[in-house]
Amino acid sequence: MRAQGKTFLKYVSLNVLGMIGLSCYILADTFFIAQAEGEAGLAALNYCIVVFSLMQGTGLMLGIGGATRYAVRREQEPHERCAAFMHTLFAGAVCGALFGIVGVFFSAPIAAALGADAQTLPLAKVYLTTVLCFAPVFLANNILLAFVRNDGDPRLSMFALLTSSLSNVLLDYLFLFPGGMGMFGAAFATGLSPLLSMAVLATHFLRRKNGFAAGKCRLHVRVIGNIFSLGFSAFVGEAAAAISLAVFNGIVGGLAGNTGVAAYGIVANVSIVVASVFTGVGQGVQPLASRLYGAGARAPLRQICRYACVCTGLAAAILYAAVFLLTGPIVAAFNAEQSEYLRQIAEPAVRIYFVGYFFAGFNLVAAALLSAVSRPGRAMIVALLRSCVLSVPLVFLLSSAGGLPGVWLSFPVTEGAVLCVSAVFLGQSFRRDVRGVRGGPMSRSGREAGQS
Numbered sequence: 001m002r003a004q005g006k007t008f009l010k011y012v013s014l015n016v017l018g019m020i021g022l023s024c025y026i027l028a029d030t031f032f033i034a035q036a037e038g039e040a041g042l043a044a045l046n047y048c049i050v051v052f053s054l055m056q057g058t059g060l061m062l063g064i065g066g067a068t069r070y071a072v073r074r075e076q077e078p079h080e081r082c083a084a085f086m087h088t089l090f091a092g093a094v095c096g097a098l099f100g101i102v103g104v105f106f107s108a109p110i111a112a113a114l115g116a117d118a119q120t121l122p123l124a125k126v127y128l129t130t131v132l133c134f135a136p137v138f139l140a141n142n143i144l145l146a147f148v149r150n151d152g153d154p155r156l157s158m159f160a161l162l163t164s165s166l167s168n169v170l171l172d173y174l175f176l177f178p179g180g181m182g183m184f185g186a187a188f189a190t191g192l193s194p195l196l197s198m199a200v201l202a203t204h205f206l207r208r209k210n211g212f213a214a215g216k217c218r219l220h221v222r223v224i225g226n227i228f229s230l231g232f233s234a235f236v237g238e239a240a241a242a243i244s245l246a247v248f249n250g251i252v253g254g255l256a257g258n259t260g261v262a263a264y265g266i267v268a269n270v271s272i273v274v275a276s277v278f279t280g281v282g283q284g285v286q287p288l289a290s291r292l293y294g295a296g297a298r299a300p301l302r303q304i305c306r307y308a309c310v311c312t313g314l315a316a317a318i319l320y321a322a323v324f325l326l327t328g329p330i331v332a333a334f335n336a337e338q339s340e341y342l343r344q345i346a347e348p349a350v351r352i353y354f355v356g357y358f359f360a361g362f363n364l365v366a367a368a369l370l371s372a373v374s375r376p377g378r379a380m381i382v383a384l385l386r387s388c389v390l391s392v393p394l395v396f397l398l399s400s401a402g403g404l405p406g407v408w409l410s411f412p413v414t415e416g417a418v419l420c421v422s423a424v425f426l427g428q429s430f431r432r433d434v435r436g437v438r439g440g441p442m443s444r445s446g447r448e449a450g451q452s
Helices: 002-072 078-113 121-133 135-150 154-176 182-201 221-295 298-325 327-334 340-372 376-389 391-433 444-451
Strands: none
Touching (some): 002 078, 002 327, 078 121, 135 154, 135 221, 154 182, 221 327, 221 340, 221 391, 298 327, 340 376
16 A cells, blocks of 8 residues: 555646646636736636636546547557547547637627626737637647656656746746736747647657557547547536636626726636645545556556545645635736735635635646546536536525625535535545446456455
8 A cells, every 4th residue: 555655645746736837828828817917817817718728628628638548548459549549639630729719709798608708808818819829739739748647657747738838837937027018928938838848748769668659540429529528527517617717707707897897816826726635635645546447457446546535534634724824825817907906806816716716727627537437427526517507597596695705605615515425426436436436346357356
């Protein structure tokens, strides 16, 4: 079990660092745009994050779904490994092209539909058009990150993510301030960063340690469907954030105008960083859980689940303490115009909203574990409950009863309710269902994994 613990710490720590790095894409944009464009830029960006989250969710769905299929079939014929990679790349190319078309022709209507007004629409349109034109690059990067991670090199994936994030921060500064390129500069910096990540990931192939590679294979709709289903909970997780963000923007905008949306923009962007920690735990656990599940190693798989739960609880406590104590400086960092009204809205919002991550962290990790052991249906239910099924009705109900505080409180209430479902699903899956692949006897490799 010590070996399991060391492996767990290696994969989870590297993925958490990598996901924090990835989350800084938008956070850096938010900080620099707040300095350069003020409240209007901050509100415009908050409308754009809805679409960015959907694009990012698509990349995670393809990467996690394809890499999970690859990990489960890693010990099978080389053709199976190649097929998993090529089907994922094909799906990524199609989805990337669709996002690009949407960006070129529909950015303005989408921004208007999300709530942008005469003041924020021009800024939102420029950002959306630019970022969506880079969609193929974003999706390809997500796919390569997941496959390299599942191919036994989580350190390289983490380094690639951090490289792209740091380059985004540097390019943001250069394009926005010395360059004076405004919203276009921020979006252009964000779009260039995954190219640097892919350059780092290319070294995995140059070292000839890769278990997957591009090659000829016949495409099957069934395989693409399986990839989508295995990664769908990750997409719905991002879609949950997008749906909640869109609904919150509409309600907060109705209650407090663009200043309210800008305040929620601060909450939403800090939330991306906090959520990335738990997403990193889930992505770190996924290759381990998939491998143990494929080998039929029941006891080590349960131990990995326990490690993930303990890690999630500790992370939630530390993160909330940090956010609570640093609420004032966090809000001030994004309040370039020193608006007292913005501060009065944002500070209580941060302290109420982030209570939800005591529950949301477990829900994110639970969805990853369920997908890893081929329970995509249950993972999907968890993700759907977090998105439209519970969160949307609750935010309308609680905002009607309590105004802005009710809006912020709806997130903890939703996640707390979903946690009950997650706990039941995990208990059932790991107590009854996980007896080797499809309930079969534990394989020799599974026994060996258990003895480690």
